[in-house]
Amino acid sequence: MLLIDNTEKLNDFCKILQKQPFITVDSEFIREHSYYPKLCLIQVAYDGDSAIIDPLSKADLSAFFEVLQNPNIVKVFHSGKQDIEIFYNLTGQTPKNVFDTQIAAMVCGFAENIGYGNLVREITHVDLDKSQRLTDWSLRPLDESQLQYAICDVTYLVDCYKYLKNYMEEHNRTDWADEETCSLCDESAYCIEPEEAWLRVKHNAHSPQFLAALKYLAEWRERRAQKFNTPRSGILKDEVLLNIASACPKTIDDLKHVRNLKGEIANGRLGAEIMEALDKARQNPMPSDVCRADRKQSCNIPNHEQSLAEILKLLLKIKSQESGVIARLIASDEDLRHIILNQPENTHTMQGWRYKIFGQFAEQLCKGKLTISYNPKKKCIEFK
Numbered sequence: 001m002l003l004i005d006n007t008e009k010l011n012d013f014c015k016i017l018q019k020q021p022f023i024t025v026d027s028e029f030i031r032e033h034s035y036y037p038k039l040c041l042i043q044v045a046y047d048g049d050s051a052i053i054d055p056l057s058k059a060d061l062s063a064f065f066e067v068l069q070n071p072n073i074v075k076v077f078h079s080g081k082q083d084i085e086i087f088y089n090l091t092g093q094t095p096k097n098v099f100d101t102q103i104a105a106m107v108c109g110f111a112e113n114i115g116y117g118n119l120v121r122e123i124t125h126v127d128l129d130k131s132q133r134l135t136d137w138s139l140r141p142l143d144e145s146q147l148q149y150a151i152c153d154v155t156y157l158v159d160c161y162k163y164l165k166n167y168m169e170e171h172n173r174t175d176w177a178d179e180e181t182c183s184l185c186d187e188s189a190y191c192i193e194p195e196e197a198w199l200r201v202k203h204n205a206h207s208p209q210f211l212a213a214l215k216y217l218a219e220w221r222e223r224r225a226q227k228f229n230t231p232r233s234g235i236l237k238d239e240v241l242l243n244i245a246s247a248c249p250k251t252i253d254d255l256k257h258v259r260n261l262k263g264e265i266a267n268g269r270l271g272a273e274i275m276e277a278l279d280k281a282r283q284n285p286m287p288s289d290v291c292r293a294d295r296k297q298s299c300n301i302p303n304h305e306q307s308l309a310e311i312l313k314l315l316l317k318i319k320s321q322e323s324g325v326i327a328r329l330i331a332s333d334e335d336l337r338h339i340i341l342n343q344p345e346n347t348h349t350m351q352g353w354r355y356k357i358f359g360q361f362a363e364q365l366c367k368g369k370l371t372i373s374y375n376p377k378k379k380c381i382e383f384k
Contacts, residue, residue: 001050001151005057013044013051014063020046022074022099023067024157027083028137028150035225035232037086040137045154052151056140061090068095076161078102078116078153081184088190095185101157103180104164107173109324120156123163128152173325176353180329194222201238205246211290212281213245220277235270248278305340312336312362315372318381319358330358339366 004010017023024045031037042053042064055061068075068087075095077083079102088094105114110122117128132149135142142150168174183189198211198218205211218241225232236244240260249255255274256266265271301309313336320327331339331354335347339362344350350359361383364370371384 001052001147003052003054003147005054005059007058007060007063010053010059010061011063013053014067016049017044017046017064017067017073018070020073022046022076022161024076024154024161025068025080025083025095026077026150026153026157027086028135029082029086030136030138031231033231033234035229036089037082038138039086039090041142041150043150043154045151045158047158050151050155052147056138065091069093071096073097074099074161076101076157078119078157078160079113084184085190088187094187094190098181098185099161099165100177100181100184101160101164103177103184103329104168106326106329107176108164108167108171109326112326112328116153116157119160123160124156126156128156171324173353176325176329179348192222192226194219194226197222201241203242203245205242208286208288209248209281210245212284212286213248213278214242215286216277216281216284217241217245217274220273224273236265244274244278248281249275250278251275301337301340308340308366309336311365311372312339315361315365316358318372319361323357325357330354331362336362339363342366 002009002013004013026043027039028041028043029037029039039055042055042061044051044053044064053059053061053064065087067073068091074097076099078100080098080100084094084098101116101119102114105119106112110119114122117130120126120128129149129152132146135146135149137146137150165174168176195215198215201214201218203210203214217236221232221235221241224230224235232238237260240258243259244255244261247254247258249258252266252271252275255261255271256263258266266274316327316331316336320330323330331347331349335349338344338346339349339359344363348354350363361370365372373382373384374380375382
């Protein structure tokens with residue numbers, strides 16, 4: 001195992017990486033006390049060797065970022081969303097040609113959202129050491145046991161990738177994971193616009209006044225968190241943000257009476273900024289069309305269709321087992337609602353491979369053209 005802590009070593013290693021058909025990548029980071037994750041280690045392996053890159057050293061990471069952008073090299077992650085987010089924050093780009101073993105595992109019939117340790121056990125029959133999982137990776141120096149723990153996150157990933165890739169090729173499923181992977185690498189998912197921060201706050205109120213207050217309060221909090229690199233909750237928790245939006249105080253004295261808001265916040269700089277955000281909300285009321293869209297909840301299934309929904313879930317479970325693909329990857333509860341309400345344009349389940357293994361049967365069932373029965377002689381489910 002090579003520990004890379006300077007630019008010369010990294011450049012030499014990246015020359016080797018540029019020649020590989022695939023590399024496995026993982027990272028260690030901390031973000032408990034910051035808005036942006038702090039990158040502490042980058043682990044990389046290929047078929048034959050591995051290395052740990054120390055981003056906290058003075059090494060210039062440019063050569064490695066070039067590797068991530070090389071479309072001829074497959075970059076293998078396991079549940080790579082957070083790793084990809086880090087690289088996006090550092091470079092403004094997501095890696096090119098990504099393979100996520102958690103997504104591939106669902107296509108190959110492993111457990112939904114299977115963890116790395118369980119996947120390694122299933123494929124390689126190795127139980128990984130988990131003793132260092134709570135390590136503070138920002139501390140230096142790291143001892144040998146910590147480094148060994150970290151590098152295992154990519155060395156066994158090599159075998160997992162080979163197995164899953166071969167399985168999907170043999171069963172003609174290579175394209176099945178593309179949609180999920182494209183979503184994972186969509187740069188818009190990592191570009192956080194403060195103006196849209198309010199859309200991620202869960203709430204039950206939908207009045208124009210409340211929504212306007214929530215929008216500008218959430219935008220203010222997001223900008224402040226980004227500017228000072230501090231967690232959103234370290235400024236105001238969602239619960240308090242919603243309480244302020246609901247009360248919509250007009251003065252500092254009113255603000256002091258908002259439930260769960262600390263007095264020192266109301267009296268300090270944050271209190272003044274909160275009032276500025278609320279003033280903007282009053283000057284810019286939420287448009288009625290936005291209010292209507294916000295009120296629109298997931299389409300409810302009529303009471304007389306509830307039994308059909310249960311049968312569709314059973315059909316999905318059967319088809320999931322038959323095809324060896326995790327049910328959630330085929331169709332979500334929301335997809336089933338759209339199928340029942342005859343809204344195929346709102347779901348991918350009625351397209352492509354999903355339609356072939358499930359959608360067409362769901363369609364026939366909803367039209368009364370499909371029956372499900374159990375054959376006791378053959379001990380199997382049959383469709384007619």
